[in-house]
Amino acid sequence: MSTLYSALPSMNILLQNIAPECQNIPRTIQKKAMESLLITLRNDINNSTISSIQELNKKLETENLVRFCSTYAKPHFTRIINATGVILHTNAGRALLSENAIEAVIKACAFYSNLELNLNTGTRGSRYSHVEELLCDITGAESAIVVNNNAAAVLLFLDSLCAGGEVIVSRGQLVEIGGSFRIPDVMQRSGALLKEVGTTNRTHIHDYENAICENTRALLKVHTSNFKVIGFTHTVSTEDLVTLGKKYNIPVLEDVGSGSLYSLTKYGFSYEPTVQELISAGADIVSFSGDKVLGGPQAGIIVGKKCYIDIIKKNQLTRALRIDKMTLAALEATLSLYLDEETLLEKNPTLAMLTIPLTALQEKAESLLHLLTPIFDSIATLSCITGNSRVGGGSFPEENLPTVLLAIHCNSVDITLFSKILLQTSTPVLTRIEHNVLLLDVRTIQKEEFTLLVSSMQEAIALQ
Numbered sequence: 536m537s538t539l540y541s542a543l544p545s546m547n548i549l550l551q552n553i554a555p556e557c558q559n560i561p562r563t564i565q566k567k568a569m570e571s572l573l574i575t576l577r578n579d580i581n582n583s584t585i586s587s588i589q590e591l592n593k594k595l596e597t598e599n600l601v602r603f604c605s606t607y608a609k610p611h612f613t614r615i616i617n618a619t620g621v622i623l624h625t626n627a628g629r630a631l632l633s634e635n636a637i638e639a640v641i642k643a644c645a646f647y648s649n650l651e652l653n654l655n656t657g658t659r660g661s662r663y664s665h666v667e668e669l670l671c672d673i674t675g676a677e678s679a680i681v682v683n684n685n686a687a688a689v690l691l692f693l694d695s696l697c698a699g700g701e702v703i704v705s706r707g708q709l710v711e712i713g714g715s716f717r718i719p720d721v722m723q724r725s726g727a728l729l730k731e732v733g734t735t736n737r738t739h740i741h742d743y744e745n746a747i748c749e750n751t752r753a754l755l756k757v758h759t760s761n762f763k764v765i766g767f768t769h770t771v772s773t774e775d776l777v778t779l780g781k782k783y784n785i786p787v788l789e790d791v792g793s794g795s796l797y798s799l800t801k802y803g804f805s806y807e808p809t810v811q812e813l814i815s816a817g818a819d820i821v822s823f824s825g826d827k828v829l830g831g832p833q834a835g836i837i838v839g840k841k842c843y844i845d846i847i848k849k850n851q852l853t854r855a856l857r858i859d860k861m862t863l864a865a866l867e868a869t870l871s872l873y874l875d876e877e878t879l880l881e882k883n884p885t886l887a888m889l890t891i892p893l894t895a896l897q898e899k900a901e902s903l904l905h906l907l908t909p910i911f912d913s914i915a916t917l918s919c920i921t922g923n924s925r926v927g928g929g930s931f932p933e934e935n936l937p938t939v940l941l942a943i944h945c946n947s948v949d950i951t952l953f954s955k956i957l958l959q960t961s962t963p964v965l966t967r968i969e970h971n972v973l974l975l976d977v978r979t980i981q982k983e984e985f986t987l988l989v990s991s992m993q994e995a996i997a998l999q
């Protein structure tokens with residue numbers, strides 16, 4: 536072991552070795568990279584991962600040093616290929632933006648804008664005005680405001696309308712969304728007292744009515760986004776809650792989570808009321824995410840009655856939760872596509888991936904099969920098989936979308952290890968493993984990404 540330690544080269548030698556090929560990387564970063572490499576090598580020697588001089592020399596080959604340095608210098612936040620088929624993958628950044636939204640973002644950050652400038656008067660304007668009218672047009676609501684995300688939207692409407700009072704919620708809707716967003720905790724933060732009614736599987740209108748008292752500030756409905764209670768169940772419709780709310784003069788607030796502005800039932804999806812339907816059913820406030828089924832940037836959208844939105848706009852928290860200009864630009868562009876349903880599905884990438892026909896998936900999978908088969912050669916057997924994609928992002932939790940998968944049966948390679956190596960390539964590839972088979976779901980892979988995907992596969996094969 537001590538021979539191995541003493542065989543470790545000096546910093547100067549390492550830097551000399553990588554200098555020609557890493558000249559575009561700042562010297563300080565080259566040095567930090569090599570320091571980090573030396574620490575890794577010492578650890579490897581210490582725990583006998585490296586146990587011979589040959590193994591050490593292999594690690595010290597210039598090519599490997601250069602690769603280490605280039606990887607080290609790469610930005611941490613990087614593009615990946617999502618081959619999981621989960622369209623709204625929260626870990627992979629949820630919705631992809633449409634072309635017009637991408638252009639809007641670039642303009643918003645490259646140039647000055649009328650973010651808070653009223654061009655008619657030359658005086659201060661409201662940042663919310665850019666999307667408020669559009670949201671009202673599309674949803675039929677009287678008023679609207681947008682914030683950082685839907686978690687912020689829920690916190691904000693509860694804090695504005697319910698602090699110090701009670702909010703009645705069904706026990707079956709006290710949900711936790713991944714990443715520790717729990718309705719009861721958000722409520723506590725807002726200073727509203729939670730009054731649970733009904734049971735996990737069944738809540739009736741009389742459960743809500745019996746819980747109403749002079750302290751009741753709102754009736755809250757929460758979409759059970761990421762799970763489904765099946766069997767002997769009963770939930771109260773928005774219409775019935777609205778009737779009850781009117782009787783006692785209490786607002787009905789609804790967190791719909793994903794919140795669709797376009798009904799997908801004709802594409803075989805189970806029925807979910809659209810935001811438009813909830814507004815016309817009389818909900819006083821409806822909130823939803825910008826980057827779930829809507830297919831836009833991360834944002835929390837609140838639409839509803841003007842008298843309530845006005846109170847929300849005056850809340851100091853709004854300033855802390857406010858949406859930034861790039862998001863706002865992307866949101867306006869995303870929403871504007873909803874004005875023309877003829878072109879919406881082809882222009883909004885999320886809706887396009889949700890509704891792509893099986894024949895198109897089959898075609899995509901087969902062309903990928905042709906590209907990848909020669910690369911894997913004898914290492915693996917490739918085939919196209921049928922399977923299911925998921926919507927993700929807590930939208931349509933039970934929905935299985937029939938898809939075509941490229942299945943990679945490895946003959947000699949450890950598949951779990953290979954899937955990890957795929958995450959270490961220049962363009963990392965996120966895959967799925969089922970029954971020891973590596974699966975690539977073409978639903979979430981764009982044709983334009985095929986070339987990159989092929990290079991990543993080649994890189995991974997060389998690395999394993």
Ligand SMILES: *Cc1c(COP(=O)(O)O)cnc(C)c1O
Nearest residue numbers: 684685686758760792793824929
């Ligand atoms: C996803 C979701 C949220 C959180 O929305 P973000 O935009 O991720 O903050 C809140 N409530 C429900 C019901 C959800 O599905």
